[in-house]
Amino acid sequence: MSHLPLNRRQIISRRDIDAQLAALSPELPPEKRRPEILAVLKAALAAGRAEVKQRFEAGSGGRVASRDLTYLVDQLIRLLYDDTTTRVYRVANPTQSERLSIVAVGGYGRGELAPQSDVDLLFLLPYKQTPMGEQIVEHMLYILWDLGLKVGHATRSVDECLRMARSDVTIRTALLESRYLWGDESLFTELKTRFDAEVVAGTSRDFVEAKLAERDARHARMGDSRYVVEPNIKEGKGGLRDLHTLFWIAKYAYRVDSVEALTAKGVLSRAEANRFIKAEAFLWEVRFTLHYIADRAEERLTFDVQPEIARRLGYSDRTTSKGVERFMKHYFLVAKDIGDLTRIFCAALEAEQRRKPRFGGLSRFFSPRSREAHGFVVEGDRLSVGSPEAFLTDPVNILRLFWESDRTGFDIHPTALRLIHQNLKKIDADLRANPEANRLFLEILTSKNDPENTLRRLNEAGVLGRFVPDFGRVVAQMQFDMYHVYTVDEHTIFAIGILARIEQQLLTDELPLASSLMPKLLSRRALYVAVLLHDIAKGRGGDHSVLGEQVAYKLGPRFGLSEEETETVAWLVRWHLAMSNTAFRRDLQDPKTISDFVELVQSPERLKLLLVLTVVDIRAVGPKVWNAWKAGLLRELYHLAADKMAGGDVAEKTSGTERRLSAVQEQLRADLTDFTSAEVDQFLALGTRAYFLTTDPGAILRHARLVKRAMQDRAPLSIDTRVDTHRGITDVTIYTGDHPGLFAAIAGALALAGANIVDAHIFTLTNSMVLDSFSIQDTEGGAFERPDRLARLAVLIEQALSGSLRSLGDLANLKSGPARAAIFTVRPRVLIDNKASATHTVIEINGRDRPGLLHDLGRTITRQNLQIGGAKIMTYGEKVVDVFYVKDIFGLKIDRPDKIDDIRTALLAALQPTPVPTAAKPAARALKGAAE
Known part of the structure; x- marks a missing residue:
């Protein structure tokens, strides 16, 4: 007897379980006997699962564990069938x-089960269902469901299976992977024989096209990138389903049952087959670990599980990187390998198509038309090489092929990509130093066609990381936070694509200022290189801007940039966060803010370059990060700095700022048709320049009507809410008299209402009233829009401001927020700056977000006898950067060292997860922010 069956008996022994079933009361009717059967099988299932888990944790591996679970379920179903047909x-x-045959289909048919996988069964009949067959199937299904197995099932005759498979690719795929389980084996043999002859034969082309179209649609649903930082390991791009798709196609087109068989047929090399096996083994290891941690059918690698998976798989922290980041980098490299295998496999399909006419007409893969073009072969609409020696004899051809692809618009043939992968070692120090290779690369990067697409092809092929090794260090590099949606390399390539679309004037409606500046730039090449390099030093354990500057000085001359261009690139990389930090964290109407920013930037050309770089950086972070408010702040900072550089005085009425202010106010007059001229004048007199220049025009209109109603009603408090479903937020505006603690009280009321604050603005009007505007979401990250919740929110705000709300103390009992946010560690920091503003002390607070933090901070500041003159509230995933402009009770800056120390100590205490006695716990914020 072989070792494996003996070993597997530790998972489940059919002989022992069958003996237990045979000993049950045979005289009992089926419905009475069922609980006894269930008890025996449930104990066997639990014991078997425990054994599989123990083996997995001892190092058996995910693939072995998957087969072991399959074996366990196989034996249970066989035992149940035998007991049902012989005793029940x-x-x-x-x-x-x-006659009845039980067939495993789908993933179960492949012999692959994860801890929480579905068990897909086909009860196969020779003809239509009989009463006896119906009783057997029903009895078995009830017990399987009672065991807690998620059973998907169908009961069909052989003819029904074949008829449905011909018209439904999903059913055809399930039958392709069908596996005889138990019962009448001749029925299954008949199904397989007829399936091959009546369904598969002659339909390879249609099946391949359908499966690849299905894959493309799935990728589109999942975000069409394998580099999202919370990937779906089953359905996402580069996940298990992509491997399944390749295997389905292989099985259908080549009639093979294993990866090794593909090697024998010459479809994959031995090295490529090993990559397939390693990728599959790694993904199964991750999937099993994920299912055991989540204890449910979870397929997403969310932030809250990534560190634990990394720990269990042995990825430890190092000096310059976290273990979780190393694990995720490995994951993304595996996903990239799967993309490579897909292209290689398609190349093999095309070669097969040329050999065998049964693939004829599959035009998406191959057109027999070929011609020469600039040293390369054009097959259909794709570039390839005429000789296998093309890259060996002249490695520059590797770059030249991508350059030609960008120039002509032709895609690159999978055969050529496979050849490139085999010759990646030719991309060495000599090629990196080759002037022609660097010229081609710079022309690709700065192309006016589609540099994003070409750079992504370079990256997917492994060329970009080898040609620019500093870039290779950030390939698949994730940042373990809730702000960045993509890996560093994918973010960078996205940013270059956005820059190209700005230059092509395709984003004029969304990004009007950047679009208008792009044609005026004198340092176009420097800008493209700066975008490529702006995050290139991430993951090195230091300030990536400073380290990236050094990389820029090294690479600029190599790429063929002039000394001036190289210096410009290095400066942009060093200061690529300066504009967003100033716009989003400082008061733009404070002349000191503008003076300091202009002193850093110095030249109008650098200002233009920095504006465009900042915009593309933020836009490429992820969906919903860019918004009108950020655009308005960056636009205002740009114009104020440009005016200053032109010799204008920020305070002069004749400045460009004043002209823009006048334009805003004139448009307001035109839009407020329900206002008299005097009412418009009255509202205009209330607002500050900062308010009119940084607030969305639509919001100003709503505020004007809110203020008008409040004045007419002589209401001490007016509240306006507006649901913006497009942005997924609700704007809450409060117009009331200013008084100490106002900001904290409103934040506390919002927290009690269950709202998460994602943005906040404070405007003090000239009549000593305030317009406090908060953008909020519900706990699921959507707009706060239910009418009952909005009504309660308004009541809570009124009670908080009137002093009648007694439940602010309950803020300490709020839940700590989403589990996925609690896993992040952000070092708390409080910076108190008396140089950033001529009139206020600026307090910048950095820490991890949590429920009630904004209320805590506002309340702590008030208790330090400080007046809040303005605030900038920003959230970068789990990290908050809250900036308060404050004065003491006499309206002066805080300059006493002991007082500054007291303020810092109190705010650091307020940042702690556990509330301090002097502060309560309110509203969390969701994913919003500017580029980092």
Whole structure:
């Protein structure tokens, strides 16, 4: 007897379980006997699962564990079938019509089960269902469901299976992977024989096209990138389903049952087959670990599980990187390998198509038309090489192929990509120093066609990381936070694509200022290189801007940039966060803010370059990060700095700022048709320049009507809410008299209402009233829009401001927020700056977000006898950067060292997860922010 069956008996022994079932009361009717059967099988299932888990944790591996679970379920189903047909519904001599075969289909048919996978069964009949067959199937399904197995099932005859497979690719795929389990084996043999002859034969082309179209649609649903930082390991791009798709196609087109068989047929090399096996083994290891941690059918690698998976798989922290980041980098490199295998496999399909006419007409893969073009072969609409020696004899051809692809618009043939992968070692120090290779690369990067697409092809092929090794260090590099949606390399390539679309004037409506500046730039090449390099030093354990500057000085001359261009690139990389930090964290109407910013930037050309770089950086972070408010702040900072550089005085009425202010106010007059001229004048007199220049025009209109109603009603408090479903937020505006603690009280009321604050603005009007505007979301990250919740929110705000709200103390009992946010560690920091503003002390607070933090901070500041003159509230995933402009009770800056120390100590205490006695716990914020 072989070792494996003996070993597997530790998972489940059919002989032992069958003996237990045989000992049950045979005289009992089926419905009475069922609980006894269930008890025996449930104990066997639990013991078997425990054994599989123990083996996995001892290092058996995910693929072995998957087969072990399959074996366990196989044996349970066989035991149940035998017990059902011999003891419950005895069928001693079944007629032809009473024959029944149990078939495993889908992933279960492949022999792959994860801890929480579905068990897909086909109850196969020779003809239509019989009463006896129906009783057997029903009895088995009820017990399987009671065991807690998620059973998907179908009961069909052979003819029904074949008819449905011909018209439904999903059913065809399930039958392709069908596996005989138990019962009448001749029925299954008939199904497989007829399936091959009547369904598969002659339909390879249609099946391949359908499966690849299905894959493309799935990728589109999942975000069409394998580099999202919370990937779906099953359905995402580069996940298990992509491997399944390749195997389905292989099985259908080549009639093979293993990856090794593909090697024998010459479809994959031995090295490529090993990559397939390693990728599959890694993904199964991750999937099993994920299912055991989540204890449910979870397929997403969310932030809250990534560190634990990394720990269990042995990825430890190092000096310059976290273990979780190393694990995720490995994951993304595996996903990239799967993309490579897909292209290689398609190349093999095309070669097969040329050899065998049964693939004829599959035009998406191959057109027999070929011609020469600039040293390369054009097959259909794709570039390839005429000789396998093309890259060996002249490695520059590797770059030249991508350059030609960008120039002509032709895609690159999978055969050429496979050849490139085999010759990646030719991309060495000599090629990196080659002037022609660097010229081609710079022309690709700065192309006016589609540099994003070409750079992504370079990256997917492994060329970009080898040609620019500093870039290779950030390939698949994730940042373990809730702000960045993509890996560093994918973010960078996205940013270059956005820059190209700005230059092509395709984003004029969304990004009007950047679009208008792009044609005026004198340092176009420097800008493209700066975008490529702006995050290139991430993951090195230091300030990536400072380290990236050094990389820029090294690479600029190599790429062929002039000394001036190289210096410009290095400066942009060093200061690529300066504009967003100033716009989003400082008071733009404070002349000191503008003076300091202009002193850093110095030249109008650098200002233009920095504006465009900042915009593309933020836009490439992820969906919903860019918004009108950020655009308005960057636009205002740009114009104020440009005016200052032109010799204008920020305070002069004749400045460009004043002209823009006048334009805003004139448009307001035109839009407020329900206001008299005097009412418009009255509202205009209330607002500050900062308010009119940084607030969205639509919001100003709503505020004007809110203020008008409040004045007419002589209301001490007016509240306006507006649901913006497009942005997924709700704007809450409060117009009331200013008084100490106002900001904290409103924040506390919002927290009690269950709202998460994602943005906040404070405007003090000239009549000593305030317009406090908060952008909020519900706990699921959507707009706060239910009418009952909005009504309660308004009541809570009124009670908080009137002093009648007694439940602010309950803020300490709020839940700590989403589990996925609690796993992040952000070092708390309080910076108190008396140089950033001529009139206020600026307090910048950095820490991890949590429920009630904004209320805590506002309340702590008030208790330090400080007046809040303005605030900038920003959230970068789990990290907050809250900036308060404050004065003491006499309206002066805080300059006493002991007082500054007291303020810092109190705010650091307020940042702690556990509330301090002097502060309560309110509203969390969701994913919003500017580029980092």
